[in-house]
Amino acid sequence: MKNNENHPGKNGEQQKVRTLADLARIAGVSAGTVSRALAGKSLVNAETRDRIQTLAREHGFRPNQMASKLRSQKTGLIGVVIPLGHEKRQHVSDPFFLTLLGQIADELTESGYDVMLRRVIPDDTTDWLERLTGSGMVDGVIVIGQSDQFDVIESVAEHYHPMTVWGHRTPGQTHCVVGTDNALGGRMAAEHLIARGARSLAFLGVTTGIEIRARYEAAKAVAEAAGIPLVHLPIDLAAATMGPQLEAALPDCKADGLFAASDLIAMSALRVLHQIGRKVPDDVQIVGFDDLLLASQTMPPLTTIRQEIGLGAKALVDKLKARISGEDTDHLVNAPQLIVRESTRKAA
Amino acid sequence: MKNNENHPGKNGEQQKVRTLADLARIAGVSAGTVSRALAGKSLVNAETRDRIQTLAREHGFRPNQMASKLRSQKTGLIGVVIPLGHEKRQHVSDPFFLTLLGQIADELTESGYDVMLRRVIPDDTTDWLERLTGSGMVDGVIVIGQSDQFDVIESVAEHYHPMTVWGHRTPGQTHCVVGTDNALGGRMAAEHLIARGARSLAFLGVTTGIEIRARYEAAKAVAEAAGIPLVHLPIDLAAATMGPQLEAALPDCKADGLFAASDLIAMSALRVLHQIGRKVPDDVQIVGFDDLLLASQTMPPLTTIRQEIGLGAKALVDKLKARISGEDTDHLVNAPQLIVRESTRKAA
DNA sequence: CTGAAAGCGCTAACAA
DNA sequence: TTGTTAGCGCTTTCAG
Numbered sequence: 001m002k003n004n005e006n007h008p009g010k011n012g013e014q015q016k017v018r019t020l021a022d023l024a025r026i027a028g029v030s031a032g033t034v035s036r037a038l039a040g041k042s043l044v045n046a047e048t049r050d051r052i053q054t055l056a057r058e059h060g061f062r063p064n065q066m067a068s069k070l071r072s073q074k075t076g077l078i079g080v081v082i083p084l085g086h087e088k089r090q091h092v093s094d095p096f097f098l099t100l101l102g103q104i105a106d107e108l109t110e111s112g113y114d115v116m117l118r119r120v121i122p123d124d125t126t127d128w129l130e131r132l133t134g135s136g137m138v139d140g141v142i143v144i145g146q147s148d149q150f151d152v153i154e155s156v157a158e159h160y161h162p163m164t165v166w167g168h169r170t171p172g173q174t175h176c177v178v179g180t181d182n183a184l185g186g187r188m189a190a191e192h193l194i195a196r197g198a199r200s201l202a203f204l205g206v207t208t209g210i211e212i213r214a215r216y217e218a219a220k221a222v223a224e225a226a227g228i229p230l231v232h233l234p235i236d237l238a239a240a241t242m243g244p245q246l247e248a249a250l251p252d253c254k255a256d257g258l259f260a261a262s263d264l265i266a267m268s269a270l271r272v273l274h275q276i277g278r279k280v281p282d283d284v285q286i287v288g289f290d291d292l293l294l295a296s297q298t299m300p301p302l303t304t305i306r307q308e309i310g311l312g313a314k315a316l317v318d319k320l321k322a323r324i325s326g327e328d329t330d331h332l333v334n335a336p337q338l339i340v341r342e343s344t345r346k347a348a
Numbered sequence: 349m350k351n352n353e354n355h356p357g358k359n360g361e362q363q364k365v366r367t368l369a370d371l372a373r374i375a376g377v378s379a380g381t382v383s384r385a386l387a388g389k390s391l392v393n394a395e396t397r398d399r400i401q402t403l404a405r406e407h408g409f410r411p412n413q414m415a416s417k418l419r420s421q422k423t424g425l426i427g428v429v430i431p432l433g434h435e436k437r438q439h440v441s442d443p444f445f446l447t448l449l450g451q452i453a454d455e456l457t458e459s460g461y462d463v464m465l466r467r468v469i470p471d472d473t474t475d476w477l478e479r480l481t482g483s484g485m486v487d488g489v490i491v492i493g494q495s496d497q498f499d500v501i502e503s504v505a506e507h508y509h510p511m512t513v514w515g516h517r518t519p520g521q522t523h524c525v526v527g528t529d530n531a532l533g534g535r536m537a538a539e540h541l542i543a544r545g546a547r548s549l550a551f552l553g554v555t556t557g558i559e560i561r562a563r564y565e566a567a568k569a570v571a572e573a574a575g576i577p578l579v580h581l582p583i584d585l586a587a588a589t590m591g592p593q594l595e596a597a598l599p600d601c602k603a604d605g606l607f608a609a610s611d612l613i614a615m616s617a618l619r620v621l622h623q624i625g626r627k628v629p630d631d632v633q634i635v636g637f638d639d640l641l642l643a644s645q646t647m648p649p650l651t652t653i654r655q656e657i658g659l660g661a662k663a664l665v666d667k668l669k670a671r672i673s674g675e676d677t678d679h680l681v682n683a684p685q686l687i688v689r690e691s692t693r694k695a696a
Numbered sequence: 697c698t699g700a701a702a703g704c705g706c707t708a709a710c711a712a
Numbered sequence: 713t714t715g716t717t718a719g720c721g722c723t724t725t726c727a728g
Binding site for chain 3: 063
Binding site for chain 2: 697698699700701703704705706
């Protein structure tokens with residue numbers, strides 16, 4: 001037991017211990033032992049292990065994760081990317097994605113991973129994803145939303161295995177996707193509106209994104225099959241511009257059944273309809289999409305197509321973990337659920 | 349199972365080049381030169397630099413960031429942590445925080461930083477923050493919300509400089525904080541309600557969090573000075589439980605002026621009031637807090653106290669960058685703004 | 697302008 | 713059980 005540099009009496013513990021070697025010196029052991037002790041490995045004497053751990057705590061020492069991760073080749077980090085392809089200006093993301101992100105972060109945390117968050121605007125570059133997967137910084141990647149970057153994601157998926165993607169399932173695709181059956185959702189919305197007496201439909205939302213296009217097309221197919229007209233009002237998803245666009249478009253829109261691409265749009269539409277004196281659901285009915293928490297708080301509460309965010313987040317993380325350990329994974333396309341509230345009429 | 353790493357695509361490609369050394373070998377130079385070339389340093393022959401960069405691109409080579417960061421002692425990573433102290437169960441965070449997070453991520457990205465996101469539930473541990481600051485993984489830390497962890501943050505701030513915090517300014521505090529003048533906001537809300545004729549106030553929201561307590565106390569002071577009663581309805585901020593709590597509390601509440609701790613609560617209250625047949629703003633007026641985008645979309649649109657999220661995010665990042673480069677920074681307490689919409693009455 | 701060499705701080709295989 | 717010895721992959725003096 002030698003403590004020449006560590007006398008609490010003289011000048012206290014000024015020299016900050018920053019490295020394993022530092023701690024090893026004052027503990028009178030080797031760096032290797034300290035490493036094993038701090039990792040709680042079984043092959044160290046319990047007594048010395050405790051001594052070292054106590055010492056570490058006293059000196060507020062924490063091993064440098066960067067070095068540890070480099071050496072062990074496991075980063076414990078998952079990259080989470082939100083590509084903002086179309087909607088370039090929309091820095092403030094959709095609350096749906098934000099909520100999904102939150103839940104993913106929770107799941108990941110519970111599995112002992114840290115999250116490296118990156119929002120990218122692909123613009124003209126095509127290597128935004130490679131830059132992450134090839135960085136050596138992450139053990140895996142979750143992509144939130146395909147935006148208009150389907151091909152980029154596909155090409156990365158060809159050689160990069162530990163990746164899962166929230167979005168739309170396209171037959172034959174390589175990348176592992178988790179998402180909602182948007183076509184089914186679109187169908188449910190249109191059928192519900194028609195069943196409740198709508199005789200002329202409108203779809204509110206831009207269809208640049210692949211998911212929303214699927215909702216639109218399914219609704220359109222239903223409408224056509226029923227011999228009912230459906231017009232497309234390409235309302236922006238950016239919350240800031242939604243209001244004015246709706247104020248411009250709705251007064252001339254004679255549809256009595258509105259299907260909004262998201263709850264946010266629906267909510268905004270509700271307000272505009274009220275302003276121009278159309279009663280919901282008597283004059284016009286409306287169905288949203290997502291079932292965000294606010295959908296139940298609107299007036300009237302919103303009938304909507306629910307996406308299970310919690311399940312989605314869990315699936316994205318579970319599948320990613322499976323892929324990290326070399327397994328292969330299936331896609332997961334969740335069936336959405338029609339949540340009937342008061343923005344559509346009571347069943348006849 | 350499956351999954352062959354090498355993509356046998358381009359004309360019988362050899363071993364994947366993974367390291368500087370690999371690339372150096374096929375380029376016929378040393379690793380050092382490759383490093384300099386890829387970093388675009390001026391002290392390499394322009395010609396060899398281009399050759400190496402081309403080679404790197406052809407082989408899809410990207411330097412390992414972990415190693416780079418370890419060596420250079422700059423991680424290019426900022427830790428962003430959301431402590432969930434009170435409200436333990438509330439995994440789905442407040443949309444205000446989520447939006448703030450999004451904007452912070454944007455600002456950070458624009459400054460060339462990556463974001464390491466961590467959500468923590470401090471529970472009984474007190475080292476959740478140290479664990480991040482001492483990890484060697486991040487160049488700095490932003491804490492979103494003090495929750496009930498003021499003391500922990502203070503104690504870390506004593507020895508860890510590159511940190512900024514969103515939250516409430518307490519006189520004499522050490523940690524650099526950016527936030528809103530909550531007391532002023534509370535005062536504005538109460539004064540506005542009273543000026544528009546309210547004669548009995550209620551505050552909706554739990555006051556465990558220091559920011560919300562400040563709003564409450566300021567409102568209370570105003571009410572007292574005006575000789576007007578103010579009751580406190582401790583509504584949970586978790587969106588899921590808000591509705592039922594309000595449905596239980598509001599029918600018995602005779603206040604004609606409601607001040608909600610957040611727009612979300614206000615929105616929920618709006619719905620409940622409508623349900624129980626009280627007209628807003630004729631029977632009862634209501635003021636929210638935050639001015640989230642949805643505040644303008646409620647029915648009636650919500651009068652609220654606006655917090656400038658964008659400015660806050662920018663300030664958090666700017667100050668953090670200053671602190672990273674060794675400077676000292678002042679606190680920033682933004683004055684909130686009263687946004688008058690239709691949930692309060694017209695001026696007499 | 698380029699190569700050689702010395703680490704960044706940690707882990708793990710191999711000895712002792 | 714512990715110490716010793718190599719590196720993880722990169723950057724950066726220091727020579728040449």
